[in-house]
Amino acid sequence: xIPKLTFAAFVAFWASVVTVLTLSALAPDxxxxxxxxxxPEIDAATLAEHGSLDNCWMAIEGKVYDFTNYVPQHxxxxxVLEPWCGKEATEGMRTKGYGRDHSPAAWAMxxxxxVGIYVD
Amino acid sequence: MSVKLxxxxxxxxxxxxxxxxxxxxxxxxxxxxxxxxxxxGRLTGIAGLALMLAAAILSCRVPGFDRPFGGLTKLWRTHxxxxxxxxxxxxxxxxxxxxxxxxxxxxxxxxxxxPRGADIALWTGWLALLLxxxxxxxxxxxxxxxxxxxxxxxxxxAAPAVVLALxxxxxxxxxxxxxxxxxxxxxxxxxxxxxxxYRFLWSRxxxxxxxxxxxxxxxxxxxxxxxxxxEGPALAYEAxxxxxxxxxxxxxxAGYGEEHxxxxxxxxxEPGLRIAIKALGDASRAIGDxxxxxxxxxxxxxxxxxxxxxTPKAPELWIGGGIGITPFLARxxxxxxxxxxxxxxxxxxxxxxxxxxxxxxxEALAASLPGFQVxxxxxxxEGPLNRTFVTERCPSARDRTVYICGPGPxxxxxxxxxQSAGVPGSRIVTEEFDLL
Numbered sequence: 001x002i003p004k005l006t007f008a009a010f011v012a013f014w015a016s017v018v019t020v021l022t023l024s025a026l027a028p029d030x031x032x033x034x035x036x037x038x039x040p041e042i043d044a045a046t047l048a049e050h051g052s053l054d055n056c057w058m059a060i061e062g063k064v065y066d067f068t069n070y071v072p073q074h075x076x077x078x079x080v081l082e083p084w085c086g087k088e089a090t091e092g093m094r095t096k097g098y099g100r101d102h103s104p105a106a107w108a109m110x111x112x113x114x115v116g117i118y119v120d
Numbered sequence: 121m122s123v124k125l126x127x128x129x130x131x132x133x134x135x136x137x138x139x140x141x142x143x144x145x146x147x148x149x150x151x152x153x154x155x156x157x158x159x160x161g162r163l164t165g166i167a168g169l170a171l172m173l174a175a176a177i178l179s180c181r182v183p184g185f186d187r188p189f190g191g192l193t194k195l196w197r198t199h200x201x202x203x204x205x206x207x208x209x210x211x212x213x214x215x216x217x218x219x220x221x222x223x224x225x226x227x228x229x230x231x232x233x234x235p236r237g238a239d240i241a242l243w244t245g246w247l248a249l250l251l252x253x254x255x256x257x258x259x260x261x262x263x264x265x266x267x268x269x270x271x272x273x274x275x276x277x278a279a280p281a282v283v284l285a286l287x288x289x290x291x292x293x294x295x296x297x298x299x300x301x302x303x304x305x306x307x308x309x310x311x312x313x314x315x316x317x318y319r320f321l322w323s324r325x326x327x328x329x330x331x332x333x334x335x336x337x338x339x340x341x342x343x344x345x346x347x348x349x350x351e352g353p354a355l356a357y358e359a360x361x362x363x364x365x366x367x368x369x370x371x372x373x374a375g376y377g378e379e380h381x382x383x384x385x386x387x388x389x390e391p392g393l394r395i396a397i398k399a400l401g402d403a404s405r406a407i408g409d410x411x412x413x414x415x416x417x418x419x420x421x422x423x424x425x426x427x428x429x430x431t432p433k434a435p436e437l438w439i440g441g442g443i444g445i446t447p448f449l450a451r452x453x454x455x456x457x458x459x460x461x462x463x464x465x466x467x468x469x470x471x472x473x474x475x476x477x478x479x480x481x482x483e484a485l486a487a488s489l490p491g492f493q494v495x496x497x498x499x500x501x502e503g504p505l506n507r508t509f510v511t512e513r514c515p516s517a518r519d520r521t522v523y524i525c526g527p528g529p530x531x532x533x534x535x536x537x538x539q540s541a542g543v544p545g546s547r548i549v550t551e552e553f554d555l556l
Contacts, residue, residue: 002260006256010257017215020226075294100291100292104228105221
């Protein structure tokens with residue numbers, strides 16, 4: 001009973017992995033996002049005006065995000081995010097402070113918060 | 121401590137991190153299907169690692185530690201159950217996280233599943249899971265019955281798998297409140313490391329006693345009884361317990377330097393040890409030719425088949441068959457040595473007269489020990505053991521504590537027969553020889 005159940009789970013695991021990889025290899029690439037052109041340019045001084053937890057913008061890899069509404073949902077306590085508000089925060093996003101990048105899902109989650117293009 | 125309590129405690133310890141996750145879960149974790157799947161993905165990872173560490177803790181094999189669990193074979197069963205749940209949860213863990221990420225796009229889902237570049241966190245997680253498949257697969261007979269020694273060697277991959285899983289968790293941990301994160305993982309990991317350290321370092325150096333083979337008796341053509349003696353401190357044990365024996369005779373055809381579990385057939389208090397071995401595999405067949413005077417290492421004792429008293433207070437019914445008769449032989453020798461009257465009936469189940477090993481000795485013991493009876497059950501004459509046979513030969517069966525030891529089919533049958541004769545499950549004790 002137990003050996004059969006684990007064997008079934010083992011096969012199901014690899015079947016799921018292979019299915020997803022096959023789908024991802026065969027599905028057409030997603031259309032490039034048309035963001036950027038219509039967004040306002042934001043400089044460091046403007047960014048710095050949004051430097052608190054209740055008004056928190058961050059510049060990450062050339063784009064500016066307004067994370068004010070996201071701060072309460074972030075897994076770590078707000079004080080971890082606070083120093084990055086109003087600043088260029090790519091390092092924080094890429095390292096979490098201990099060398100570990102945020103997950104692909106975390107990167108994907110940022111899109112709805114995009115407010116502008118960062119210019120130095 | 122009762123067996124139930126010991127088992128409950130280890131399960132509680134193993135499930136504690138998952139419990140803390142459930143208690144501290146917030147609204148954010150239930151916000152939408154993606155968030156919920158992500159929460160389940162993290163929960164299965166945390167529960168899986170904690171269970172893996174608990175299984176490692178149980179594998180320590182400290183003599184006596186197995187006693188509250190009802191002996192080492194039953195302790196291993198708990199170890200298997202915990203490891204199985206861990207394996208199933210850890211198989212679900214990456215898939216759930218991938219499905220959660222599919223809420224963004226298929227590309228994000230694949231990127232969540234597969235490591236890229238120098239992503240230590242994901243590589244270590246994958247490697248731990250692949251190792252788990254390799255060292256657990258044979259135990260579930262994924263690819264047929266495993267060879268005992270090869271399986272044992274393969275199972276050592278559990279140690280690097282646990283280390284890799286801990287590294288993986290260190291990089292990704294963000295679910296538990298940080299104080300819990302440190303206390304739980306460091307606590308569980310320290311216990312697991314101590315346990316593995318005991319097993320592979322301490323016990324090898326200090327836990328194995330040196331004995332010398334003084335004589336090899338042959339009670340049947342496929343059974344030997346080794347007589348051992350030591351110059352060092354003697355092993356303290358109880359009747360019916362077993363040891364891991366490592367022969368040091370380099371001329372053995374198989375099993376040189378390998379440890380195998382065998383039951384002690386001697387009575388506590390005898391000057392040396394006696395170990396009964398039936399030829400069931402390469403090593404147990406070869407040991408019949410072990411040189412007298414050669415050295416063996418003995419580690420133990422393990423098992424807790426009989427209660428910890430030297431003479432039975434309550435009446436007992438013993439049902440033994442095949443090499444499973446050995447613990448009863450040890451107990452009968454022990455009771456005879458103590459010399460007080462007992463109330464014990466032994467039903468000795470064998471195919472035919474030729475396989476009734478030690479019958480002469482059992483009959484001699486029955487003649488000298490007041491209250492000890494031996495009833496023979498020959499399969500070729502009586503067919504499978506049944507209630508009528510048991511109640512005829514032992515009319516007071518239902519009032520006795522029943523001890524059963526033998527090959528799997530007999531064990532199962534004798535248990536059913538005892539129950540049908542009116543013995544409550546709480547008074548039926550079994551001992552099986554399985555993969556140890």
